[in-house]
Amino acid sequence: MKNEGQNPTGSFKDRGMTVGVTEAVALGRERVICASTGNTAASLAAYAARAHLECVVLVPAGGVAQGKLAQAYFEGARIVGLRGSFDDAMNVVVDTADRLDAYVLNSINPYRIEGQKTAAFEVFEQLGGNVPDWLMCPVGNGGNLAAYWKGFQELKALGATERLPRLVGVQAEGAAPIADAILEGREEIRPVEKPETVASAIRIGNPANWRKTVRAIRGSGGLALKLPDPLLVEAQTQLAREEGIFVEPASAASVAGAMRLAREGTLRSEETVVCVCTGHGLKDPEAALRERVEVAVVEPTVKAILSALGGSRR
Template sequence: MKYVCVDCQQQYVSFRYECTCHGMLDIRHDFSEIDGDFLKDRFNSRLSERMGPYASGVWRYKELIFPEVDESHIVSKYEGNTGLYQHESIARYAGVRNVWLKAQSENPSGSFKDNGMTVALTHGKSLGYTRFTCSSTGNTSSSLAMYAALAQAHSYVFVPNKNISLNKVLQTLAFGAHIFSFDGTYDDGITFLEQHSEELGLYICNSINPFRIEGQKSIVYEIAHMLNWNLPEWIVVPGGALSNVSALGKGLSDLYTLGFIDKLPRVVVVQAEGTSPFYNMIVNNSPQLEAELEPYTVASALNIGNPPSWRKAKRTLEETNGIAIAVTDEEILNAKAIIDASGIGCEPASAATIAGVKKLVAQYVIDKDESIACILTGNMLKDTDVLRNYHLERQMPYSNSLIHAELSVATVFEAMRK
């Protein structure tokens, strides 16, 4: 295993968060001796596991993620193993015939962050760390706090004091984290940790940590495995810190190199218009990302103006002939209402995927007969303020209001008739 700089290609043999040029690092595994068919059989056999590390939808693929780690260090809560759903009303709303939704919202802490966090905590534990940290708008912090608690370790979380979901902060507190609420943005928290984590004795669990990406790439492994190694023509993912699209690209590259798949799907990154620096860079064909200093979107998980993983995300789009798109908050909330009413449910950031598909179909970029997989990143209860505002306080296109009525058969019949 080697650590390779995304920018200058400098290689390292020992762990570090960034290159001397300040570029992000990739973990490179040597797959030259791997027998793909043998691994497929091994992965299939692990589907019957109910206890132990290989019951996890991440550690099932250990040989492709962190083959060197001893099982005794693994910190797992049977993450992964999330549902892959289809629903007629969602497909009809998006304007397509065949759309899959990968519900990472079903993870133990309620978001896709668990796929990466189990590997980051495991690596930190293997190095002897007992104090773990992150900067977060919510999902990363709650995932970190949960895994640290499982490992009987301490978590120290840095959370901006505005434009975040209180539900996620409360979940993080309940898991026992020490939370520092600060003036500033997610990006300010990352900068602080990059500068001071070593002197504080803290192991960073944000996406600047390449082991986070190794864990998150298991999401596309699972999709491919569930579809018998036949991926859809498109994979759509929301873009905040951009770790998910970075991991998606790395996982796709692994599967293609090993011969598990014979073609790469096109990847779509969807951002919210109020915080879309990556989209702006792509559509303007700019060589560098220009940070947004005051990002805002109702989809709090996307509220990141200077995403650290933009270079890796850009590489994913280049390798898959992918695209980026931005959608409005109203488009996100309406798509969320459709996903929620289907019985699947998601947090606002997740719904950006279906909003993006709908927009791309209308622009004739995606054909209605093409197959698509959308990554739903978080649980619908991650942000109940959005639910209350959409359904109870505003008149939105798909609001589902309370029925105020006296308790009588006649009144109920009349309401049912309407």
């Protein structure tokens, strides 16, 4: 597992955002802006605060996890909720930026991809100078998978490796325009008008980086998957209980993809498989608490505690 939840604001977005905000400062810009499902807003707000830049974020009203919204709010971002989806926010972010003289820091900004590609360098280093056989990555807007591909290609161009990994882009069934295009052999995506999934971070129907993502998957000889929400939740739960790694549902898509391919026999036991876990579970607490947590309340005695646990323990 490549656990990106350990980054400063709890998601992979920090890799690209520190580079993007640094460029904004170098250009003399005083205001930055993004459209976001949550993680981009939290990351941009943090780095903008550190750089003393004004930050504006556009989010789908009611469609952002409270943990992510709280981060952006306390980091000083000016948050505007839009009646619509993330895709609606993306449709207006560039024009809004022009009117505000703001620097756009969505993943359409190439500096974001330049920062995010460093994750590929880290994977290579952490595997002892080796490239994995497979790299599984959740796909929403598509920039992260494209960044990994760019990073691995650069390692090969530098002579550090002769191999490239096969990339697997994993989407939720209710928001899978990229996976659908690849699975159906199409050259163009068909945007999903009303994307629906418990995985809010990848609830995107018209991904801005779909061309780069499709090229990366096909160029690597990889695969695209679309998985039902119950499998994402199963992977999220299993990862927490067996590895002690708590991720948000979208982040668990990579692990769910590996589970699916392993069950189908596509992955072999001798192969190295890296699952990119893109964000911490505390980013989306509502999803984690979708089922009521039952807590036994007893008297503060050993006897009562052991009784609640179902008998004596030694």
